[in-house]
Amino acid sequence: MTEAPANTETARNKADFWFDPLCPFAWITSRWIGEVEGVRDIETVWHVMSLAVLNEGRDLEPAYRESMDNAWGPVRVIIAAQQEHGQEAVKALYDAMGSLIHERGEKDRAVVITKALAECGLPAELAAAATTDALDGRLRASHEEGISLVGQDVGTPVVAFNGTAFFGPVLTRIPRGEDAGKLWDATTAIASYPHFFELKRSRTERPEFH
Numbered sequence: 001m002t003e004a005p006a007n008t009e010t011a012r013n014k015a016d017f018w019f020d021p022l023c024p025f026a027w028i029t030s031r032w033i034g035e036v037e038g039v040r041d042i043e044t045v046w047h048v049m050s051l052a053v054l055n056e057g058r059d060l061e062p063a064y065r066e067s068m069d070n071a072w073g074p075v076r077v078i079i080a081a082q083q084e085h086g087q088e089a090v091k092a093l094y095d096a097m098g099s100l101i102h103e104r105g106e107k108d109r110a111v112v113i114t115k116a117l118a119e120c121g122l123p124a125e126l127a128a129a130a131t132t133d134a135l136d137g138r139l140r141a142s143h144e145e146g147i148s149l150v151g152q153d154v155g156t157p158v159v160a161f162n163g164t165a166f167f168g169p170v171l172t173r174i175p176r177g178e179d180a181g182k183l184w185d186a187t188t189a190i191a192s193y194p195h196f197f198e199l200k201r202s203r204t205e206r207p208e209f210h
Helices: 024-039 062-069 074-084 088-103 107-118 125-130 134-145 175-189
Strands: 013-019 040-046 158-161 164-169
Touching: 013 024, 013 134, 024 040, 024 088, 024 175, 040 074, 040 088, 040 134, 074 088, 074 107, 074 125, 074 134, 088 107, 107 125, 134 158, 158 175
Parallel strands: 013 040
Antiparallel strands: 013 158, 158 164
């Protein structure tokens, strides 16, 4: 009897990435994933989570509470764009909003929304979603899908590596090229061990985006 040939096909790696466009650490991690896509065969699916939802009911410093109260707009607009224009709009708007916020220093969130929609070729009318809770059920569901994988005592980003989710990795620089690939290899190796839960050290520097 002839033996069947071995299947030499390698399963494609997958990252599910939950982000809030306001978070600088999520932005750096997302740019790392972009670098990984250039050197490894991976599929990335982008999802919205919300710092506003995460911090509901928490006792926060007044300035941070104000920031969180104003954090609804961008994620609401992304959810509206996803509903009306499909999944591709999620990453497009994240890239545009994140660039405006973190690389171009735009602080006015209404301006961020307006400019991002224009850069993505999406209808300006979608900006109206920022000030209504009509789609908050969808927003909360997307947030809960990610946060339920890691627990409430984390922030953004949440990334699932081939189905195993962690908060992070938290990076202060963007790994480039093969360095990005090596970090991906290490992260997926850790994620493949079912009894690994946490690895952490104190952060001693602020994020840099270039």
